[in-house]
Amino acid sequence: MSANLNETLICGHPLEEYEAMIEKFHGNRAPGLIIGGFMVDLAQKNLPKGELFDVICESMKCLPDAVQVLTPCSIGNGWLKILKIGRFACTFFDKHTGDGVRVYLDTDKMKNYPEIYNWFFKVTPKHEQDGEALMRQIRSAGAAILSVEKVKVDPEISKKEKGSKIAVCPVCNEGYPAKHGEKCRICSGEINYLMKSS
Amino acid sequence: MSANLNETLICGHPLEEYEAMIEKFHGNRAPGLIIGGFMVDLAQKNLPKGELFDVICESMKCLPDAVQVLTPCSIGNGWLKILKIGRFACTFFDKHTGDGVRVYLDTDKMKNYPEIYNWFFKVTPKHEQDGEALMRQIRSAGAAILSVEKVKVDPEISKKEKGSKIAVCPVCNEGYPAKHGEKCRICSGEINYLMKSS
Known part of the structure; x- marks a missing residue:
């Protein structure tokens, strides 16, 4: 257990400052996002300084927000993919x-941290969890529950999709990528999420 | 054209302040993100005050970052979907x-703004575009190139995916949603993005 929690830095930010940043961006200090901060910090410590990197998150939950808060990568600029x-x-x-x-959560190393282990594997039902004890253990464990490995990413992944010509859909009259076909994906029925009201 | 650009507010932020916010988060003042700010602002003006809303973006590009910068919705907390x-x-x-x-970009209304029209429909080759003229026209057009419609979203979209039990993958030894099968999606070959190096 670390004796100097006050000195813990996440990508240069004191831990408390990082937690305030994610509360503002994400809405709350989710346990997964505190771990996510240590993950981004560990990744950066293992990368050449001053170079630009793209990021792939293997989970939709929480983790992408740690990346968006701590790095230049966002879902809208395309440097973060999920x-x-x-x-x-x-x-x-x-x-x-x-x-x-x-960087990944190491299931073997987690065994030394029962609160984290039981939370991650949902051993303890949510209403029986001691949230404060979990947060204390996450903060003191830091990068001790993580492992890091060198990898090479398939170049196909980072190939930028070619920009398409923009057409006007003959049904909805909105712009859409011409490569999608004669109508946009909503008007062709390929995707649907709306029940239009009057 | 608006005579009071200095008084233009995006969700309560002066336009210049909003542009600085997106430059910090997104890396640059992308034209699509300035328009995106006016879209989020217009949406909020058409919603009941003080209630929480989820957001669906119909485009990966730029727009999600306007939502993430201006609302509590993020890709990591699940209130924003793309x-x-x-x-x-x-x-x-x-x-x-x-x-x-x-809220959508209205192709008819855009015809009154040739810089925006030519940029959006890629009429002008990128190297011939006058970036400053485009930005001036976007700022002065504001919500005049947008339209808004009442909609009802399919309830299936907002149904939360049931949390899965977490299993340990027998191949990589990492945690993964048990509902994915006997191995995680990487070890089963369902998804691949890595060429592991030593």
Whole structure:
């Protein structure tokens, strides 16, 4: 257990400051996001300084927000991608060479931290969890529950999708990528999420 | 054209302040993100005050970052979802009732703004574009190139995916959602993005 929690830094931010940042961006201090901060910090410590990296998150939950708060990568600028793999891990890589590091939650190392283990594997029902004890253990464990490995990312992943011509859909009259076909994906029925009201 | 650009507010932020916020988060003042700010602002003006809304973006590009910077919705907390429809539009809705508003770039209204029209439909080759003229026209057009419609979102969209039990993958030894099968999606070969190096 660390004796100097006050000195814990997440990508240069004192831990308390990082927690306030994620509360503002994400809405609350989710346990997964505190761990996510240690993951981004560990990845950066294992990467060449001053270079730009793209990120792939293997989980939709929480983790992408740690990346968006701590790095220049966002879902809207395309430097962050999310793959629905469901492992609690993220990969930082050079998009030109594919070289990078992957940081993941290590199930063996987690065994030394019962609160974290029981939370992650849902051993303790949610209403019986001691949230404060969990947060204390996450803060003191820091990177001790993580492992890092060198990886090479498939160059296909970072190939930028070619920009398409923009057409006007003959049904809805909105702009859409011409490569999708003669109508946009809503008007062709390929995707639907709306029940239009009057 | 608005004579009072200095007084333009985006969700309560002076326009210049909003542009600085997106530059910090997104890396640059992308034209699509300035328009995105006016879209989020217009959506909020058409929603009941003080209620929480989920958001669906119909485009991966830029727009999600306007939502993440201006609202409590993020990709990591799940209140923002992205559907690859490719229309420049977003829908704000009450996840319990499905009632909401959809804001979209109106191709007819855009015809009054040639710089914006030529940029959006890629009429002018990128190297011939006058970036400053485009930005001036976006700032002065504001919400005049947008339209808003009442919509009802399919309740299936907001149904939360049931949390899965977490299993340890017998191949990689990492945690993954047990409902994915006997191995995680990487070890089963369902998804791949890595070429592991030594």
